[in-house]
Amino acid sequence: MTISSLPLSTLPRGVTYARARLCLGITGVGSAVLLATALLYFRIPSRGLSMSDTQSVPAALFRVGLMFAFAQVAFSMYDLMGGAWLVRRREWASTWLSRWMRGVTVQWGVWMLSATVLLLAARAGGNPAAIGVFVVVQLLLATTRGRMVRVIARLPVVPTPERIASAAAQAGLDASRMQVIDSPDESFVGGWSGLTAGTLVVPARWAQLPEPALAAMLLRRRLAATSGAHVRGVVGAVVWNTLGFVVSLTLTGVSPASAGGVITLAAAMTLWAFLGVLLLPTPSRAAVFALDAAATAQVGAEPMRAGIELLDIWQDDEPVRRAGVETVFHPVPGRRNRIERLVGNADAVKPWHAHHLARHALWLSWGACTPLSRAVHCNVGRSALWAMLPGD
Numbered sequence: 001m002t003i004s005s006l007p008l009s010t011l012p013r014g015v016t017y018a019r020a021r022l023c024l025g026i027t028g029v030g031s032a033v034l035l036a037t038a039l040l041y042f043r044i045p046s047r048g049l050s051m052s053d054t055q056s057v058p059a060a061l062f063r064v065g066l067m068f069a070f071a072q073v074a075f076s077m078y079d080l081m082g083g084a085w086l087v088r089r090r091e092w093a094s095t096w097l098s099r100w101m102r103g104v105t106v107q108w109g110v111w112m113l114s115a116t117v118l119l120l121a122a123r124a125g126g127n128p129a130a131i132g133v134f135v136v137v138q139l140l141l142a143t144t145r146g147r148m149v150r151v152i153a154r155l156p157v158v159p160t161p162e163r164i165a166s167a168a169a170q171a172g173l174d175a176s177r178m179q180v181i182d183s184p185d186e187s188f189v190g191g192w193s194g195l196t197a198g199t200l201v202v203p204a205r206w207a208q209l210p211e212p213a214l215a216a217m218l219l220r221r222r223l224a225a226t227s228g229a230h231v232r233g234v235v236g237a238v239v240w241n242t243l244g245f246v247v248s249l250t251l252t253g254v255s256p257a258s259a260g261g262v263i264t265l266a267a268a269m270t271l272w273a274f275l276g277v278l279l280l281p282t283p284s285r286a287a288v289f290a291l292d293a294a295a296t297a298q299v300g301a302e303p304m305r306a307g308i309e310l311l312d313i314w315q316d317d318e319p320v321r322r323a324g325v326e327t328v329f330h331p332v333p334g335r336r337n338r339i340e341r342l343v344g345n346a347d348a349v350k351p352w353h354a355h356h357l358a359r360h361a362l363w364l365s366w367g368a369c370t371p372l373s374r375a376v377h378c379n380v381g382r383s384a385l386w387a388m389l390p391g392d
Contacts, residue, residue: 017086018318021316021377021380024086025375025377026377028075028376031375032270032372036268036270039264040252045259049263050063050258051258053122053257057116057119060119060258064259064263067263068111072104075371079381082380084096087381099153099384103386106152107152110366114134114366114368115262118130118133119256119257121133121256130255130257131242131249134245134367137367139195141363141366141367142234142364145191145193146179146199146201149384150181152383152386152387155181157182158181159180160202163211164178164214164218166211168218170215170218170219171216171221171222172222173200173219177198177200178200179201180203182205185382186205187314187382187385188390189203189311189388191388191391192221192225195235197224200221205314212299216306217311219298220292224355228349229291232351232353232354232357233354233357237361240276241272241273241361241365244275245265245269245272247268247272248265248268248269248272252264262369265368265369266370269365269369270371273362273370276358277376278328280358280361281327283358284331284355284357284358284359285330285332286353288332289333289341290348291349291353292304292308292341292348293341294346294347294349296344296345297344298346301343308338308392315378316378316390318335331356331357332392362376363388374386
C-alpha cells in the first residue's frame with residue numbers, strides 16, 4: 001500500500017527526482033567499490049579468515065555467511081533512502097521493511113548457495129571446476145529470472161487483463177507465453193525470463209497504457225525475442241561475468257575453496273561489476289535504438305512515442321540528459337533521444353545487438369556474491385526491481 005507521493009519540494013533547488021536518485025546510486029556504488037578495494041588492498045580476507053581448503057565446509061560457510069550478512073547491513077542505509085524515502089510513492093514503513101527483509105534474505109540465500117557450490121567445486125576440481133559451476137549458476141539465474149522476481153518481492157501473478165490480451169494479439173504475441181504480475185513499484189517493466197525468451201513478464205500497470213502504445217511496447221518485446229537480441233543479451237552477460245571471474249582468480253591468486261578465497265573473489269567481482277556498469281551501457285543503448293526502429297517500421301512513430309513517454313514518466317521522468325551522464329550511467333537512452341530517432345527500419349536489429357546486456361550482467365552477478373547489482377540508482381532499496389531492473 002502506498003501513502004503519498006514524494007514531495008519534490010523537499011529536494012534541494014535544481015535537483016530533480018532522477019538526479020537525486022542518480023546521486024544516491026553513485027554514492028552507494030562508490031561505497032561498494034571502496035569497500036571491495038579496501039578488502040583486496042589490505043588483504044583483509046586472508047588476515048581475518050582461513051585461506052586453507054582443509055577447514056571444514058560448515059566452518060568455512062559459517063564465516064562466509066557472517067560476512068555476507070555484514071554486507072547486507074552495511075548497505076541498509078542506502079536501501080532505506082532509496083526504497084523508503086526517495087521514491088515517487090511511499091509505502092507504509094512496515095510494508096517496505098517487510099519487503100526489504102524478504103529481499104535481502106533471498107539475496108543472502110542465493111549468495112550462500114552460490115558460495116557453497118563454488119567452494120565444493122573448487123575443492124573437488126580446482127579453479128576450472130569453479131569456473132564451470134559459476135557458468136551454470138548464471139544460466140540458472142537467467143532461466144529462473146521471472147520466478148525469482150516473485151520470490152524476492154512477493155509479487156502476485158494476476159489474470160491477464162483483456163486490454164493486455166488484445167494488445168498482445170495485435171503485437172503477434174502468444175498470450176500463453178505471458179505472465180502478468182502486479183507490482184506496487186511503477187518502475188517495474190518486467191521482461192523476458194529464460195535464456196531463450198521463454199516467458200514474458202508483463203506489469204499489470206501496463207493495462208493503463210493506451211492500447212496502440214501498449215501494442216507497440218509488446219511488439220518491441222516480441223522483436224527482442226525473435227531477433228535474438230534477448231538471447232545475445234543473456235549470453236553476452238554470462239560471457240562478461242565469466243571473463244571477470246577468470247580475471248579475478250588470476251589476479252588475486254586465490255581459489256574459492258576457502259572462506260577467505262570466497263570473500264576475496266566476491267570483492268574482486270564487485271570491481272569487475274563496476275567496470276561493467278561503466279562499459280556495458282553503450283552497447284545496451286544501441287540495442288534499444290535498434291528495437292525502437294524495428295518496431296516503428298511496423299506500427300509507426302506515434303504509438304512508439306506515446307509508449308516511450310509514459311514508461312519514462314513512470315520511471316525517472318527525465319526527458320533530457322547530459323550526454324556524459326547518459327553515456328556512463330544509463331543503459332536505456334533518455335526519452336527525447338529515443339523519440340528523435342524514431343525512424344522505421346525493419347532490419348535495424350543486427351547480430352551484434354544485445355538487449356539489456358548491462359541489466360542482465362548485474363542480475364547474473366548475484367552468482368558472484370556482489371552487492372553492486374542492487375546498489376545502482378534505478379533499483380537501490382526497491383526489491384521489486386532487483387531481478388528485473390527498470391528498462392525500456
